[in-house]
Amino acid sequence: MQALNRHIHTGWLIIAPLLLMVVALYLGPILNILWLSVTDPEPGFGNYAKLTEGDALIRIVWTTVRICIITTVFSVIFGYSIAYAMVHCHQRQKTYMLTLLLVSFWISILVRTFAWLMLLGRKGLVNVTLEDIGLVAEPIAFMRNELGVLIGMVHYMIPYAVLPLLVSMQSIDQRVMDASRNLGASGSQTFWRVYLPMTMPGLVASTLLVFILSLGFYVTPAVLGGGKVLMVAEYISVQLLVTLKWGTAAMLAAIMLFGVLAMLWIMSRFMKLSTVFGGAAR
């Protein structure tokens, strides 16, 4: 027993059941999907070869990536501004802002999606008002197109962008900025050269979170895109439920998985990813 203890820390005994659960509940199904992608309908890499036959699948993947990048950029910019304001305003305002943020965070995605339709649809509040005061002759097409999808997705993603940034900004020692000003840096210099670099881990964390979550969006594009904005998640669901091409679905899921892993790997070349996930820098 003692010999065993020397090699294996007893702590592992406590972790082992959880570890087994993770393996059984996450790794198992993922392996199953990878397996499906090379065995259904017939063994081989036929499903992956489909990516090179014709441009349809590539176009769907590209649409997805493009929309996710735009969503991420806007969500993180808005999120950064909101988090910055929250950290620097009075406690009372901060509580209000946080409450509002969390309330919208908790509202179901379906409700939030349809709310945009009510607000910006052809007969929505905004268009009707604009027409009534004579600003526009024809309703503006905010919804049922890519713009609509982007509005819906950015709105949904902002809380996800704010929360990691807020944590990161709150942990910064404000005296560093004072020191920077004291040493003669201007306000904007202090921001760009001192504050922004210090919030970088939070910025990366929120970018990753928003981008990866955006990749799986299904409801928003389906409702606000008017059927013409086809993203991978919806396509996968059609392959699973309607056309029964499970191999194609598994292949696309695998591509997304490897895409995300590749992204994480590339980022790990440039920075310590552990800082992003709350670990120490060293």
Place this chain on the structure above:
Amino acid sequence: MHDKQFKKEMLAESARAFRAGRMDRRTFLALCGASGVAMNAVLAGDAEAAADHVVMWNWGGQSEECHGSAIGEAFTAKTGKGLKFDTSGPLEGKIKEMVDSGNVTADVADADLFNAVSLGPTGHLEPIDYSVVSKEKTLPGYALEYGVSIILYGYAFVYDTEAYGDNPPQNWADFFDTEKFPGTRALYKWANGSLEAALMADGVAGSDLYPLDMDRALNKIQSIKDDSLYWGSGSEVHSMVVNNEVSMAIIWQNRGRNIENDTDGQYKLVNNQAMAMPGAYIVPKGNPAGAAVMDFIATAQDIPAQLALLDCLGMTPSNPEAFDQIPEDQQPYAITSAMNIDKIVYNDPEWWGKNGGDAVNAFLEAIS
């Protein structure tokens, strides 16, 4: 939806374990509590199919109530067996998954006839027993080995009378003519009906549609791509029409009445060249109630059930004997009523069963 399905399966499983004594009462109650379900509901087991009842797998909403009153009551009176529901929607992928997993909990699925063509030969369905079910009580060609059409639904279109009041669109050619009839169109996202409409608009006769000329159909659809939206559910197209987002929309014809009412007659249904779609009952392989389900299907074919489904759900009878009993006020909205039957075309489930998957993908790729 998947959460719901998962919880239900988990509870059904634990209910079995509890009854078999493999799980203690406390654990079972805790599981029920954790998923927010009253225990009685589980013990009664809406997913538990046993010999004393038949489980119907449908799309929820109104259909639960309507299938119960239109078919369930007569079935119970005839056989003494009850009717229970699984309302999670029998999409083809879900049926396949259910049968492949070996945990079949539904007896009859309210599906499309083309599902019978695609899932039957792959061993996912029980053959229909035509000694119990009647081939005469449905349209010719709609009684197949693995499924029988019980109702018909249809793809017709509605148009905005305020936009085209004086010179209304008459047929699919007008629907696809955005020069003569400017405005946005709404089409069905999953290809069905939209492809046939495009071909008829392009000059193909309703009787010569199949096999569908995909390239020709997709070309026609792409010709109005900039002026079109695509819907995936009945409620979605309903809101597109009611909110005036489109000036013409392909719709499920049984929605015509609701749309005309909700828009105070601003939108009007056109049944000319409407496509009749056979909605069918199919039986997942190894269904728990066994052969008893055939009695249920036979009950649904009877004229009273057929007319009750029309009254309650707006689904048109597929039993030809019921056609001339369609009430006056339902005539415009029932696809095989005397008023419409000479104007309509019929869907070919064989073609869709064999080519549907590829057709849906080609369509999605063309519109995205």
